[in-house]
Amino acid sequence: MVRIRLRRTGMRGQPSYRIVAAEKEKPRDGKFLEILGIYNPRTEPTTVEVKEDLIYKWLKNGAQPSDSVKQIFGYTGVMDRYERFKAGEDIEVLMAESAKMMEERNINPKTRRD
Numbered sequence: 001m002v003r004i005r006l007r008r009t010g011m012r013g014q015p016s017y018r019i020v021a022a023e024k025e026k027p028r029d030g031k032f033l034e035i036l037g038i039y040n041p042r043t044e045p046t047t048v049e050v051k052e053d054l055i056y057k058w059l060k061n062g063a064q065p066s067d068s069v070k071q072i073f074g075y076t077g078v079m080d081r082y083e084r085f086k087a088g089e090d091i092e093v094l095m096a097e098s099a100k101m102m103e104e105r106n107i108n109p110k111t112r113r114d
Contacts (some may be wrong), residue, residue: 005066016040021058052098
């Protein structure tokens with residue numbers, strides 16, 4: 001079974017994550033099938049960049065998002081747009097809406113000093 005999950009990158013104490021499609025049995029930082037985006041919780045606001053067309057492809061083919069990825073997709077609106085995609089809405093309209101949302105959300109992120 002394929003899962004859409006987070007793969008940790010970054011130095012010790014400074015995590016950032018890649019959103020990847022990987023086999024469920026593989027280790028967290030092991031072999032993966034495709035990179036679908038990035039997530040950096042250390043910026044204010046958090047940085048999320050996703051390739052929604054690839055995410056739609058994997059979800060359509062039966063990939064299951066992990067709980068943490070579901071939360072990320074929830075507050076970025078990916079799951080809502082995916083439901084509209086399944087209902088038959090044009091993908092170009094959804095991609096334009098996604099690009100606009102990413103522009104508004106990822107404005108001049110600064111890394112926090114924890």
